[in-house]
Amino acid sequence: MDKKDYKIHIIGAGLSGLIAAKVLEDKGYHPQIFEASDEVGGRIRTDEVDGYRLDRGFQVLLSEYPKVKQYLDLENLNVVELIPGAEIFKNGKISRIGDPTRDASLLFSSAFSGVASISDKWKIFRLYLDLKKKDLHEIFEEPETTTLDYLNKKGFSEKVIQNFFRPFFSGIFLEPELKTSSRMFRFVFKMFGEGKALIPKKGMGEIGRQLAEELIHTQIHFNSPVEKVSDSEIILKDGSRVQSHFTIIATEAAPLVDNLRNQQMPWNSCHCFYFTTRVERIKGRMIGLVADESAIINNIFYHSSIEKKVFIEHLISVTVVKPTELDKDALESRIRKELKELCDIEAEKLVGHYHIKQALPDIRPLQYEIMPTETRLNNRIFLAGDQLLNGSQNAAMLSGERAALGLIGVLEGGAVTAELTSEYL
Structure with a gap:
C-alpha cells in the first residue's frame, strides 16, 4: 500500500495534533484531523471581539522551549518580547522587580525593591546559575x-x-498553593531565565495557525467531535463512522476509549476577564502581580502594550486562579473592586470572560520525555498531548512528534524507528 493511502486519523487540532500531522507528512503520509471546534489551536486560541484580540486565558510563548525552536518560525509569528520582570501590587503600593542583566532599566528598581531581601535576590541568582548548568x-x-x-x-x-x-508561578501553574511539582518549577524557571517570554502581535492563536498553514497533505475536519475510538473505527458524535488504519488521540483519551473510561485526568482551571481602562498603571510589556493574600486577582496584563500605539482605551486581562463559588456577575464585581482598591485601575467595559475548566493538566509524576513506543496504546491507537508529560507547550509538541514516530515505527519497522528517533531527539 502506498503511504498516502493509509487511513491515518488524528483526534484534535491542538499543538500535539498539528505536530503529529507535520511529522507524518514529512515522511510521506496524508493524515486527517478531526477537530471538535471551528479552529485549530486547542487550548491556545485567540478570538476577535469588538475589534480586540482576546487570548483564551493569558499565556506567553517561551523562546527557549526546545520544540519551539524546532517547529516555530518566531520571526513570521511577529512576536514581541515581554520585559523580564513584574510589577508587584500590594497594600496599595507598586514595586518593580526584574532581571537587570537583560534589561538595564530594571537595575535601580530591582536593587531597591522591598519585594525581596538582598539574601533572597542572591538566592534567586544562585538558583539561575545552578539550573543553567543542568539539562532538562x-x-x-x-x-x-x-x-x-x-x-x-x-x-x-x-x-x-x-x-x-506565589503570584508569578500561580499564574503559570494555575493553582494558588504552589503544590505543583518542583520539577515543573525548575523547568519553567530555567526556561524564563535563559530565554524570552513572547506574545505574537495578533495573539497566541497565531501559533496553531502557523503550524496548520505548513500542512500540505493533511485534511482538517472542523466541528467534528469524536464520540469513540476503537482499533479500526472512529465514531463521531453525529453518529458517523469512519474506518481507520491508525489513530493518534491528541487530546484526553479517557472519554474516547472504552478501557480508559476510569482514567480521567484532573485539571486546573482559571477565569480570565478582559476590560478596557483609560489608566495605564504598568509601563511597557510587563506582567502585574497582585500579592495581597486576600485578593482573588492573581495577575493582570495590558494587552494594548503589544502594539506601539497611543490608546484612548487600554485592554487588560485579569486572571483568577483561586477556587471560587462566585457566579460570573459576582466575580466581575469583586474584580472591579480589587482593581480599583489594590491597583488604582478603573475597569470600564467588560470585553470578554473565559472560564477555562480544563486549562492545565494536573500531572503526577511529571516527565520531560516520552519514547515513541511509549505512546502506543496498542498497534493501532497512539496517544499524544501535554497530559502525558507536563503542562507546557513544549510537552504538547514533543508528545505529538513522538506519537507520530511511534506510528511510523509500527508501519516501517524497527530500523526506521531508530533512524527517526535519532533524527528528532
Whole structure:
C-alpha cells in the first residue's frame, strides 16, 4: 500500500495534533484531523471581539522551549518580547522587580525593591546559575516535592514567596498553593531565565495557525467531535463512522476509549476577564502581580502594550486562579473592586470572560520525555498531548512528534524507528 493511502486519523487540532500531522507528512503520509471546534489551536486560541484580540486565558510563548525552536518560525509569528520582570501590587503600593542583566532599566528598581531581601535576590541568582548548568532531562530526573516545599528548603523567605513566587508561578501553574511539582518549577524557571517570554502581535492563536498553514497533505475536519475510538473505527458524535488504519488521540483519551473510561485526568482551571481602562498603571510589556493574600486577582496584563500605539482605551486581562463559588456577575464585581482598591485601575467595559475548566493538566509524576513506543496504546491507537508529560507547550509538541514516530515505527519497522528517533531527539 502506498503511504498516502493509509487511513491515518488524528483526534484534535491542538499543538500535539498539528505536530503529529507535520511529522507524518514529512515522511510521506496524508493524515486527517478531526477537530471538535471551528479552529485549530486547542487550548491556545485567540478570538476577535469588538475589534480586540482576546487570548483564551493569558499565556506567553517561551523562546527557549526546545520544540519551539524546532517547529516555530518566531520571526513570521511577529512576536514581541515581554520585559523580564513584574510589577508587584500590594497594600496599595507598586514595586518593580526584574532581571537587570537583560534589561538595564530594571537595575535601580530591582536593587531597591522591598519585594525581596538582598539574601533572597542572591538566592534567586544562585538558583539561575545552578539550573543553567543542568539539562532538562536532569531536572526531570530529580526527586519531586511541591514547589512551595522546594522554595522553603532553599531558604527563601516568606516575604519573597508571598510577594513574588506565589503570584508569578500561580499564574503559570494555575493553582494558588504552589503544590505543583518542583520539577515543573525548575523547568519553567530555567526556561524564563535563559530565554524570552513572547506574545505574537495578533495573539497566541497565531501559533496553531502557523503550524496548520505548513500542512500540505493533511485534511482538517472542523466541528467534528469524536464520540469513540476503537482499533479500526472512529465514531463521531453525529453518529458517523469512519474506518481507520491508525489513530493518534491528541487530546484526553479517557472519554474516547472504552478501557480508559476510569482514567480521567484532573485539571486546573482559571477565569480570565478582559476590560478596557483609560489608566495605564504598568509601563511597557510587563506582567502585574497582585500579592495581597486576600485578593482573588492573581495577575493582570495590558494587552494594548503589544502594539506601539497611543490608546484612548487600554485592554487588560485579569486572571483568577483561586477556587471560587462566585457566579460570573459576582466575580466581575469583586474584580472591579480589587482593581480599583489594590491597583488604582478603573475597569470600564467588560470585553470578554473565559472560564477555562480544563486549562492545565494536573500531572503526577511529571516527565520531560516520552519514547515513541511509549505512546502506543496498542498497534493501532497512539496517544499524544501535554497530559502525558507536563503542562507546557513544549510537552504538547514533543508528545505529538513522538506519537507520530511511534506510528511510523509500527508501519516501517524497527530500523526506521531508530533512524527517526535519532533524527528528532
